[in-house]
Amino acid sequence: MNIVEMKGITKRFPGIVANDRIHLEVKEGEIHALLGENGAGKSTLMNILFGLYQPDEGEIWIKGKPVHITGPNMAGELGIGMVHQHFMLVDPFTVTENIILGREPVKGGWIDRARAEREVREISDRYGLRVDPRARVRDISVGMQQRVEILKTLYRGADILIFDEPTAVLSPQEIQELMEIMNNLVKEGKTIIFITHKLKEIMQVCDTVTVIRRGKYIDRVKVEDTDENRLASMMVGREVSFAVEKEAAKPKETVLSIEDLHVTDSRGVGAVNGLDLEIRAGEIVGIAGVDGNGQTELLEAITGLRKVQKGRIQLNHSEITNRRPREITESGVGHIPEDRHRRGLVLDFSIGENMVLQTYYQAPFAKGINLQYDQIHRYAERLIQEFDVRTPDIHTPARALSGGNQQKGIIAREVDRDPDLLIAAQPTRGLDVGAIEFIHKRLVEQRDKGKAVLLMSLELDEVMKLSDRVAVIYEGKIAGWVNPQTATEEEVGLLMAGGKAGTEVKH
Template sequence: MERVIEMKGITKVFPGTIANDNVDFELLKGETHVLLGENGAGKTTLMNILYGLYQPDKGTIAVNGNNVKIMSPNDAIKLGIGMVHQHFMLVHNFTVAENIVLGTEPKKGIKLDMKKAINEVKELSSKYGFSIDPNSVIEDISVGQQQKVEILKALFRGAETLILDEPTAVLTPQEIDELGVIINNLKAEGKSVILITHKLKEVMSMSDRVTIVRRGKVTGIVKTSETSIEQLAELMVGRKVNLTVDKKEAKIGKVVLKIENLVAKDHRGLPAVNDVSLTVREGEILGIAGVDGNGQSELVEVLTGLRKAESGEIKLRDKDIFNKTTREIINQGMGHIPEDRHKRGLILKYSIYENAVLGSHHKKPFSKGIIMNYKYIRNYCSKLIKEFDVRTPNDEVVASALSGGNQQKLIAAREISKDPEIIIASQPTRGLDVGAIEYIHGRLVQERDKGRAVMLVSLELDEIMALSDRIAVMYDGKIVAILDRKDATEHKLGILMAGGSLENDGKEVKEHE
């Protein structure tokens, strides 16, 4: 088959780390090729080189058999290479059509021809099976829809090769299926797709071949039809990985968190949390399942002091924390692994050791009055780095220089090490590889076994099913059912997440606590 991309001997060194070490990669016409590896393995760096965001220190790149120098994304686009980044590059108060044509706007004389732009976007989206309204404003559409806009933006610019960086990290199960259909439509048009991912289930269902990268080097190239999830996990991490969560029977104790009749609005002033009542007890993991945008984020924000509620009650160990400040809530014993690690979890320009004590930095022994005890902080941070396997050259590195998974490990380390009464873990493994997921899952179960209360909010049904002792399903701002884990199936949860009701011997499944 025809090679559309050939990268040979690519080497890229950053201060203190070799991101790519003599890497070879090839892409054939009409194939979906997965670049698989742990966080920090060098996958995104390699694709950023192909897209012209970085220059290689050594190595060559050929596109359609011709050696090329790709000095910028503009060069890549001219060569028919488009990239959809993990963190989308969209103007939030522009419409879908405005974002897609941005920089290549159709003109009528000297004026922008928006009618033509809208028609072109409609034609393009129907060609590839996207159901998307060109007039919708970006901030009003779901994350899955935003991703489609990014893909359309690349196709509008003539992309023949599409690089998708962690495309399923923010998608619901239904949206992941839709993405699979879109990729098949692209291949049917003769386009080639590179997926950067660490999600083995999607690798098996979406790809033709897989190149595995570990610590900057290629450890294997396999045909998807000739491999297994277990083999890929071992090639990726360098050891056998336990893909199931080992859990003892829960020893459930007293109520730690009690929520009653909670009501809150979203950023537009519309109802987001609608009369929610829940309890979380010692020694249990309560999972909150639901399609993105059904009030889960607003519920977590209210519980952690990041959003004011309209009414209701929230008690942590019988102490009222309703509409208290974030610091007051932390001081009462709340740990929080936030869903957006960049916005809520870290100060990206601060060092790892400074980030390791955020939220506790004002307390002894980290500070003496207004003077920070940096010797103690750095010793403390070194222990966290070792215990939670945060991959970094040293503790002085700024948080923005860590890979996404290592940023997440740092946040989990900080929050778990505060010894909280309850941990609210919101999308705790978003963007993590199997090795890191195995570790975070193990830590959450360990905390539960110590008698800690854990509330897990996740869009990953597999994660909810694997970790939870009880599962609350959230739909349209309401808790529509609470099931014991042994009674829950993916099918049942899927029906509830879509707003349906369950019938068991002619009776509706009742909510229970």
């Protein structure tokens, strides 16, 4: 039986048709993937199902009956819950307070906290979520916050759960734990719609896939009858290469030199502890490591966003230790930041304005104190076309773009500045296979132009494919160097865990 049917759904926004007569059929008790590129219209379609948007055309049927979903409250009454990509939690509140918000159990005119905590713990244990009801949201990990969002939907009685890009901000271990949770939910009779563009995860956990491309329905297939290559072709509309095509590196002079670097984290605890690193022109050096081993603090120290306690950082043999971020940028450093919202974009600025965030005060974009908007617009239009940033126009606010297109805008800005050192932190986080292929080619192009590239990614597969050398970081130090052409993932994993690998190399 189809528990959800969306028939001929169309949704228009100014300058764009986000959904164009899309059909979706989801069977009860399955994990159904909604697959598409960044900006394909996946989240829009699910926001319609959850009542956040109203369709311009089409019908929605739930459990065999036509419905008109006027808002999230009505969606909740129909048993539909949504776990959003960007969590909707109140940081100072406890887990329980967030979950019961708006649905507080009352006893004698007061909130019955004991009952609430008991109910939250029971749901958590039943589905294997393992969440502490008394913990404050600000003190728990991103993966645990996601579990709180899942608990919120279950507490409200949802039996149809929509997961919007749930693995985009999770570590590999957290992703595996989420897959187990999803399987547990289905065993308990729930139905899951899984918005994603990650093909491995679909093959691992889903039963059926609906593919949409540029707002249009493409096909619906069973996972057992397909493979990653076919899904990628349907999603992008062409053959996609999963391999990174590149010739052997031809490294030249040293561009970045780091000696005995010590950096503390936001709590004042040592995060980088005596780290040495050297990157040469014409090579990609990858940093591999379990999240939280000093990667973020290292990149923030290089880019001037975090104070260095001890040690030195040199760019092209010139000292840049503890210099201001603008000075470091002007000295020849490009930075694709780990967190695109906090560090990469001004979300309320247009995508065109974001393209000149690093250079707006320079000619030809400025004349005295006046911005030259004709020059800014011309420049932004060129980058948007060259880097395939999907946006209605250059005046659209950055926050209105999909996460993947926001990322492509940042990469366009940083790569086009042609820096001597390009720092790429999680450059393909949240991107689909077509966009990943494009970004990988751009990073290799920078290398082949004689630039130095420092890649930090939690995707070990990405680090091994792209890098010419890999430095494994553990507890704020380089635990060892490996040759990605010859080392196995097991050997790298051993170094990441603080052990020693047999084929450790440095060249």
